[in-house]
Amino acid sequence: MEHKVMSLLHNSRNLGHLRQAHALVLKTRLDANNHVVAKLLRTLLAQPSSRGDPLPYARSIFYSVSSPDAFIFNTMMRAELVSQRPRETLSLFLRMRRRDGVFCDSFSLSLVVQACGRLMDGDNGRTVHAQGIKIGFESDLFVQTALIEMYAKLGSVEISKRILDDLEEPDLVSFNVLLAEYVRIGEVQLARDLFDKMLERDLVSWNTMIHGYATLGDVMEARNLFDEARERDVVSWSSMIGAYARTRQSNEALKLFHEMQLANVVPDNITMVSVLAACGDIGALGMGKMIHEYIKRTRIEVDMKLGTSLVDMYAKCGDIDSSLRVFNQMDRRDVLTWSSAILGLANHGSGQAALQFFSEMIAEGIEPDDMAFVGVLSACSHMGLVDEGWTYFTSMSDVYGIAPKMEHYGCMVDILARAGRLQEARELIRKMPFAPDAVVWRALLGGCRVYKESDLAEEATVNLLELEPNADGNYVLLSNIYTQEKKWDKVIHMRKMMRNVNIEKVPGSSSIEVDNAVHEFIAGDRSHPRTEEIYQMLSEMLEKLKAAGYKPLTSLVSHDLEERQKEIALAHHSEKLAIAFGLVSTNPRTPLRIVKNLRICDDCHLVIKLISKIYDREIIVRDRNRFHHFLGGSCTCKEYW
DNA sequence: CTAGGGTTAG
Secondary structure, eight states: OHHHHHHHHHTOOSHHHHHHHHHHHHHTTGGGOHHHHHHHHHHHHTSOGGGOOOHHHHHHHHHTOSSOOHHHHHHHHHHHHHTTOHHHHHHHHHHHHHSTTOOOOHHHHHHHHHHHHHHTOHHHHHHHHHHHHHHTOTTOHHHHHHHHHHHHHTTOHHHHHHHHHHOSSOOHHHHHHHHHHHHHTTOHHHHHHHHHHOSOOOHHHHHHHHHHHHHHTOHHHHHHHHHHOSOOOHHHHHHHHHHHHHTTOHHHHHHHHHHHHHTTOOOOHHHHHHHHHHHHHHTOHHHHHHHHHHHHHTTOOOOHHHHHHHHHHHHHTTOHHHHHHHHHHOSOOOHHHHHHHHHHHHHTTOHHHHHHHHHHHHHTTOOOOHHHHHHHHHHHHHHTOHHHHHHHHHHHHHTTOOOOOHHHHHHHHHHHHHTTOHHHHHHHHHHOSSOOOHHHHHHHHHHHHHHTOHHHHHHHHHHHHHHOTTBHHHHHHHHHHHHHTTOHHHHHHHHHHHHHSOOBOOOOEEEEEETTEEEEEETTOOOSTTHHHHHHHHHHHHHHHHHTTOOOOGGGOOSOOOHHHHHHHHHTOHHHHHHHHHHHHSOTTOOEEEEESSOOOHHHHHHHHHHHHHTTOOEEEEOSSOEEEEETTEETTTTOO
């Protein structure tokens, strides 16, 4: 009978088979046979995790065994450990020690030591270590490796190092564990010293070092090691792509992903998280969609993190519908998933929906994070909800215990300033626990311009110039204010000031994706292969615009130029070039998606509205702050940006 | 009587 049950278990392909086998075990009283129960447990635990959490069932089997042996204990301890329940592993170990006749072995020790490390339970950890010495497992590499990891996690990496040094025959894994722990605590140089001293290194050693430099932000050194390694697997590639993605070298990240495919290394869900982040960063929707298709086609598991990356990518690429579609398909969502959707909705001008999502998230018992509040406050800003904004802002610290950061103050100042409550905005800046940055002053200034508060505007601009003395845009703002106020002496003074500093024009650049290739333009760009067509289209556009009554807002141009030259400068703004290229290179009525690195200027905003009507095109522009959907002559931002 | 335990990327 035992043989029959064992082969039944051996051939169990799913939970149904397994339950049948379990029933047979109980019927034939084989549950007293530890050998059979162990096989049952291990078969169950080997089931793919997608069929639900096997732990409750495994526990019920375990606790029904009358006299479990060490093997069964160890099986259960490991099951708890790999399911992130180290406390259960520890209590199983303690239970085991209390049982007569069940002696823990080196397997139990290595598992419980890992558990203590993850729990950062130094008391139990050291006790177990002492017991291990008494029983005599000092020569067991598995136990020693677990101890190296445990002491590092307890904050005593010197002890880890000593254990490694004392090993008579350390193997690669024991070295690799210490390497990884050095990296985890940020001691990359110590890791490097150890790495250099190692006589033998495997892929894990190399990957650990690549990741180490990547976390330091030293992408160059990470790349050096990546290039130097004679073998690269999916972890090496993912680490390196992730390093580029985190430092926003997104084109580099995508280039490397391409090389990875040429190298025939199969990407997994972790690779895709970084690749999608890169797509979102540069707004490459076509590329992002291809990645999504690839994920579906190759059945890469869309877990919570990958799902969140898709939600985020689609939102950042301006496709909020797809973003929400993925969001709705996910069966589990954490705070990052919700926050990505909330911020996405807010940036698309769907303030109401963003606030709705926020309350649903709270109703589900999920604690909001920084990003969720940026989303909520931007939503309030777009809708002009001042009191609601205040309520959310104060609830951050009062209800959720989150200290508002600079960006939250920036949003709040923006909300107040847009509503014309400029003194309150100024007061809030005064009360901030840190020195305001340029974003905060710009938010105040935005309101001052609208409500013609010239004294406050001057104060804001002076502060702004102190923080960013080299940005030419700030001088334009100040000059506009003085001109408006007819304070000519100040205009002259300012121009003198400008001559004394090094004005750096932050080049505005816009990109547009056509046939999955991203084309980038800077103002006055003539480097594109289809430059002739683009400029021809541009003059056609201007003719039609002027026929529709458009007058270039030349007062926005800072230089001392002739009126005609100012018009040319405006007409050559990067977003206009990108749109001209879009118009000549896509079929009629194809939506155009533009990504701009700065805020869109008033003239371009006006022009794009008209273009959307004249050429019957939906145009979606992502600027530094939010999305603008232009359609039929108007924009979803309602002039609010 | 045997099984079984340790390392890297989001």
